[in-house]
Amino acid sequence: MQATTPCGQPDLVSIVVPFFNEADGIELFQHTLRPILDSQPQLRFEVICVDDGSRDGTLDLLLALSRLDRRFRVIELSRNFGKEAALTAGIDAASGDAVIPIDADLQDPPELIAALIAEWRRGYDVVLARRVDRSADSYLKRTTASLFYKVHNQISTIKVPQDVGDYRLMSRAAIEALKQLPENQRFMKGLFAWVGFRSTTIDYVRHARSRGETKFSGWRLWNFAIDGVTSFSTAPLKVWTYIGGAGAALSLCYAAFIVLRTLILGVDVPGFASLLVAILFLGSLQLISIGVLGEYIGRIYLETKRRPTYIVRQRHGDEHEP
Structure with missing residues (x-):
């Protein structure tokens, strides 16, 4: 019909x-x-x-x-x-x-x-x-x-x-x-x-x-995938809250360990390598988190222009x- x-x-x-x-x-x-x-x-x-x-x-x-x-x-x-x-x-x-x-x-x-x-x-x-x-x-x-x-x-x-x-x-x-x-x-x-x-x-x-x-x-597909994720999920933003909280908790635990060890064993000379690794690791996490924030802020910036x-x-x- x-x-x-x-x-x-x-x-x-x-x-x-x-x-x-x-x-x-x-x-x-x-x-x-x-x-x-x-x-x-x-x-x-x-x-x-x-x-x-x-x-x-x-x-x-x-x-x-x-x-x-x-x-x-x-x-x-x-x-x-x-x-x-x-x-x-x-x-x-x-x-x-x-x-x-x-x-x-x-x-x-x-x-x-x-x-x-x-x-x-x-x-x-x-x-x-x-x-x-x-x-x-x-x-x-x-x-x-x-x-x-x-x-x-x-x-x-x-x-x-x-x-x-x-x-x-x-x-x-x-x-x-x-x-x-x-x-x-x-x-x-x-x-x-x-x-x-x-x-x-x-x-x-x-x-x-x-x-x-x-x-x-490959590069365009990667950017396309990022657009897909950031368009329909705020999970990449939320995950850094948990990473930051976990990092803070580990830092407090390590600080308590250092204080106790110093009280019991006295002061020792800390290793330069371990300090450098810690600084580079935390710095890298901060840059990654800023990059994630930048993706969302960039989308807000482009949307507020209201270009066709x-x-x-x-x-x-x-x-x-x-």
Whole structure:
């Protein structure tokens, strides 16, 4: 049975795709995606392609694609703002009854779109796509990703589903709730989890990247993990209270030991090495604690500026109604 909106039109599904220097893979991406959209004639589709300040021919190819297929719309950002901002820009522009974020590298298979929509039809507001086989990723990436999920979910009240990326379906109600979250430093996986709603999960095998190279270096992934932890947990701040308390207790115990030993055995010459080690150790703890404080203060500083998450230079294809 064909689902329709209150005005009698078929439901609209928005697919949001961030692009950054993906010129080599755009042809394969559109050749893979378009037949999948054509196979769902009972629905209307819009594909929102967000060019995140690409420096190759990505934008020109996307514009050519939007002229070829009216379902494709292009949002051109004024510079590279990062994937989270580009994803936010696409979600803000999406007008569909359901929204599906997906990467352009085809590691997350578009063939799963029909299954995501089927679960949405059953009444779920959020349909998660979970990677059950990540052998296409390097061993280091799989290991560090698993460690991040475990650490994050252990210290945060908001649990991020393990091995679930941005690829998912969200209903209009979930999207409207997501758009109410005002922070500029955005960790989308955490924000997706924070809004809640009734959800289910579909498992899939992740493919190797179709073209090009990943834009996330080890350093960027590390900073991304720090953003994820500091966005949804104050545990790193609290732990230094306990470390400081434990250090103070040990210092008092050691001071009492020194006093008693001096009273009983007399004064001896303390070792220089042990004094140096103690000073360096405590100094290092202080620097680490200041660094943790700095991470949170830095986030406060950036948020208080209230700068926009992204700036759109131009929108292409908005005149095409889905």
